[in-house]
């Protein structure tokens with residue numbers, strides 16, 4: 001049997017925010033494990049030493065190579081150090097995935113400027129710091145590479161009661177397109193994944209439970225669905241894909257505006273249409 005090669009064997013990857021907080025989605029952990037399973041070595045960057053070590057150890061137990069790197073990735077000097085430590089530990093960087101991000105909540109008319117600034121830094125500025133530092137490294141290596149950030153459907157639709165988060169995530173989409181445009185000449189690809197309502201992970205959902213809520217025509221996405229999208233875009237299968245956003249939302253953002261259900265179709269026969277539009281004979 002011929003097996004598809006993802007082209008990730010031996011690729012040196014940096015995952016920013018690779019640690020796992022059980023009550024959250026686990027995008028870092030699932031993505032780091034997926035990249036390692038595809039043959040990549042992984043620098044597991046996290047602000048929390050225990051979580052960085054835990055995911056690196058979990059990967060090493062699978063037989064893959066991983067190193068923990070502890071850094072606050074919202075601080076430019078820390079980002080530079082994390083990139084340098086990754087290069088020292090793995091020998092270079094071919095693939096980079098930025099997981100970090102967090103919503104802040106409040107009505108637009110009350111959102112404080114401090115919360116606005118902090119949310120933009122945590123969700124947008126840190127992506128710029130990381131992409132800039134890693135792209136310099138990739139350009140110096142001269143062998144291309146892949147950069148990817150986790151955005152959100154909130155960067156595509158309105159983002160009610162978390163305006164700063166939505167604006168920052170929309171900024172991530174724009175930033176990735178610009179990096180993609182400027183860095184294509186070096187063979188560096190830059191893409192984004194926009195998850196829908198993964199919430200605390202959704203890994204407990206039974207498979208095949210489709211259309212059980214009004215949000216997702218298919219089903220709510222899970223953390224491993226987001227990891228699979230990140231894996232694809234980071235892989236050789238996507239070698240001519242750049243500046244793109246892969247939305248992983250169980251169809252939430254593509255629903256038609258009319259709220260129709262299967263039984264409603266009978267109501268919309270040609271006759272009713274003609275009658276409603278004054279064209280019946």
Ligand SMILES: NC(=O)c1ccc[n+]([C@@H]2O[C@H](COP(=O)([O-])OP(=O)(O)OC[C@H]3O[C@@H](n4cnc5c(N)ncnc54)[C@H](O)[C@@H]3O)[C@@H](O)[C@H]2O)c1
Nearest residue numbers: 017019024025026027046047072073100101152195198199
């Ligand atoms: N869960 C969802 O429904 C959903 C939907 C859309 C987008 N997202 C996006 O997914 C990402 C978060 O995924 P998650 O909830 O699995 O991650 P998380 O919040 O659990 O964080 C993952 C790791 O990042 C680390 N981290 C946080 N700030 C850091 C910093 N400044 N420096 C270094 N490490 C840091 C944490 O310690 C943690 O171990 C965000 O970008 C979020 O916007 C989530």
